Amino acid sequence: MIIYAEVECKLYEGHSLKQKRSVLKRLISKIQKEFNVSITELDYHDLWQRTKLGIAIVSNEYVYAEKVMQKVFETIDSFPELERTLTDVERL
Secondary structure (H helix, E strand, O other): OEEEEEEEEEEOOOOOHHHHHHHHHHHHHHHHHHHOOEEEEEEOOOOOOEEEEEEEEEOOOHHHHHHHHHHHHHHHHHOOOEEEEEEEEEEO
């Protein structure tokens, strides 16, 4: 079972690409350490107010993979510097 998600977010706190990278670095590091998933920034590299993240998890149990992905979304939502706007999930 593979679950792949593309998540778009708006960043409100930062006013430069440097601040955006700082927030994303903390977020990506936390998600990788806690949930052992693959995550990277996919789009909007040159915009400091917007980002698109790609997240993937591979598991032999569908229920486990779904629970982990929901916890990843909760972690993203817990960051006050950004807001999750669009989420597209595919199950393979």
